[in-house]
Amino acid sequence: MDYSEAAERISRKFSKSGKAVDVKKIEGKLRRLVDEFGVQPQEAERSVTNELNKEFNIPTAGSGGGSKAGSGNEEKKIAEGVPGDWVTIVGKVVALSAPASPSIAQSGIIADESGAIRFVAWAKSNAPAMAEGSWYHIESAVVDEFKGVPNLKIHSGTTVKEISEDRSLIPTPVPIKDLHPGIAGVRAKVIQEWDASHERMLQSGLLGDETGTIKFVIWKEPGKEKLVVGAVYTIFYAQVDEFNGRLSLNLNTATIMQEEGDIPVSGGETAVQGSIVHIAPGSGIIKRCPVEGCNRALSRQNYCPIHEIQPKFVYDLRIKGWLDDGEKTHNILLQRDVVESLTGITLNAAKEIAENNPLGMDEVFLQVRDKVLGRYVICHGREIDGRILVNTCERVKFETSEHAALLNRAGGSS
Amino acid sequence: MITNPQDMTRKEGAFEREPARRVFATELRECRYQFKDGEDEKSPTFVLLPTGERSNRIFIVGTLTEKTRQGEQNIFYRGRVVDPTGTFFVMAGSYQPEAMQQLAKIETPAFVAVIGKPNLYQKPDGSFMNSVRVESITVVDKDTRDLWVLDAAKQTLDRIDIFNIGTAPDVIKTKEQYPNSDPAVFRRAAYDALAQIKM
Known part of the structure; x- marks a missing residue:
């Protein structure tokens, strides 16, 4: 042979x-x-x-897929790295975060003029420990994707060398509506602060700029501080995550600078006038999970998808439905106080019906439906993911002036 | 920079509910053309309004003047809903149980708000019949009826304005399908409807 x-x-x-x-x-x-x-x-x-x-020290790229290995020597800009690429980059470590697992030696964010990327150095890679603020030449690393976010993997075949660079990087903030999964910076105002839904969570809420809003999260870690509601911040190197098609901003890796003054916030605040053309199941009186921070709607059998059977549920009122202006249909969600003022049915009255009427909760649904379906209303609220979270909802009043204007229009040029 | 295939599927899969058009009875009665948008079995069906807009769903508010129960095995309800310009024929069968129960409960006469799907039938004698398959029907007050007349008049006039520009695809289709249709008729109907509301 x-x-x-x-x-x-x-x-x-x-x-x-x-x-x-x-x-x-x-x-x-x-x-x-x-x-x-x-x-x-x-x-x-x-x-x-x-x-x-x-x-x-070259990592085996899967089984027999050595074809990509050759391209790792070209120096690339960080923003050009696409999952699946072998890359060599020069960048500055702008953040380090606590490794999530013992098999990870270091993780953080490395940046150049073109952008920034999360990196992970495997414990097995024997890469030298990198320091925040220093520049490195990283040869033959792999870009892959973790939870939709591009990630630079430093493995045993990667060469990491510290270089003597001392440039300062000034990243450009991105408008919130243009954010996509990865590392990015924004200049935004803290619009809302939400109840922490997890004990490890330091703060969560809503950030907004002129173009839109995004949820943010800060996890508990030494040295992390809460943002102030109403204050404006310039935030660099935050991680944009995607979950269920929804973006959120993880600020644990971010460099955060509070700014003077105020910025206009679109806030997604919209007003839509139309008629309510559908009331969806799950409207009316509902039961919610009493576990702190959960608050999920329970099934008829008092079953929470996370906390199972909850006999000590909490009642709530809401309307999920469609508001139609004749051109477009908007998905709307009305919370308890809005439902109460629109229907005149208080939570207590609804509870009374639910517990004593033979039809129970269905009767509340029917009464709510008959009071709002087909009615003209104007809803003010914030649009999130194609659904308007309604803050106020009022019946439209007949305007004589509008009537007169329409008569003129119809009679005018016929 | 990042091509995310999920973005594509999400946009394609995003559900857009068909808006409910505001149309007077006199206009709906003139519909003669019904079509499907797409080859799929579940593609929505539209009737083409003579003012140049497709409609898969309509929203009407009028007076329910009459209702009758029909059928032995398959019960269904028919009703007449009257607006200032004419009459809508509405129906709800066992395939719309919720709508049928709502309709069954209502005592005539009453102001009602109806959300439903327009349907076009050709009778054996060749004449056309437009009916509305009810999705929901609720009793409302006179204010809501008056608001609807304003709304329907405004949207009818808006459609006529677009019709007169003449470039929208549905308008071109309308001119082909209804060569003798004159939008001035519907402008007049809108005026008459508005005039019936006391100042």
Whole structure:
């Protein structure tokens, strides 16, 4: 059997990435595996390649997918890295975060002029510990994706060298509506603060700029401080996460600077006038999970998807429905106080009906429906994900002036 | 920079509810053309309004003057809803149980708000019949009826303005399908409807 061809192939693969290998030695290894150990020639070629990979500290890119390995030497801008790429970059470590697992040595964010990316250095990579604020030349790292966010993996085949650079990076904030998963900066105002839904959560709420709003989260960590509601901040290197198609901003890695003054916030505050054309199931009186921070709607059997059976539920009122202006239909959600003022049915009255009427909660649904369906209302609220969270909802009043104007319009140029 | 295939599917899958058009009885009665948007079995069906807009759903407020129960095995209700310009024929069958129960309960006469789907039938004698399959019907007050007349008049006039510009695809289709239709008739109807509300 001839092993020189296979040996040549292997040697070419390594010389492409600048490593010199001894063809004769490879040939000998292959022969030994096949002749002495009865290994399949293909398998032998693979194991010799892997052995050399280990020798040169090149990670095996999956099974037999070594084709990408050669491209790791080109220096790229951080923003150009696409999941699946092998890249070499020069950047500044702008944030370090606590590793989430013992197999991770370091994680944080590295940036250059073009942008920033999260990085993870595996414990097995034996990469030197990087320091916040220093510049590094990182060769042959891999960009992949974790929860929709691009990630730079520093593995055992990656070379990390500190370089003496001392430029300051000034990232440009991105309008909130243009954010996408990754690392980004915003200049925004804290519009709302929400109850923490998790004990590890320091703060969550809503940030807004002229273009829109986004949820933000800060997890408890030493040195982290809460943002002040109503204050304006310039935030760099925050992580934009996506969950269920919804974006949120994780500020734990971010550099946060409070600013003077105020900025206009669109806040997504909209007003829509139309008629209520549908009341969806789940409207009327509902039961909510009493577990602190949960508040999910329970099923008829008092079942919470997370906390299971909850006999000590809490009653609530809401309307989920569609508001139609004749051109477009808007999904609306009305909270308890809005429902109470629109229908005149208080939560207490609804509770009374739910517990004493033979139809129970259905009767509340029917009464609420008959009071609002087909009515003209004007809703003010914040639009989030195509649904308007309604703050106020009032019946439209007949305007004589509008009537007169329409008569003129209809009679005018016929 | 990042191509996210999920974005695509989400946009495609995003559900857009068809708006409910405001149309007077006199205009709905003139519909002669019904079409499907797409080849799919579940593609929505539209009737083409003579003022140049497709409609898969309508919102009307008028007076329910009459209702009758029909059918032995498959019960369904028919009703007449009158607006200032004419009469809508509405119906709710066992496929719309909620709407049928609502309609069954209402005592005539009453102001009602109806959300429903317009349907066009051709009778054996060749004449056309427009009816509205009710999605929901609720009793409302006179104020709501008056507001609806304003709303329907405004939207009818808006459609006529677009019709007169003449470039919208549905308008072009309308001119093909209803070559003799004159939007001035519907402008007049809107005026008459408005005039019936006391100042």
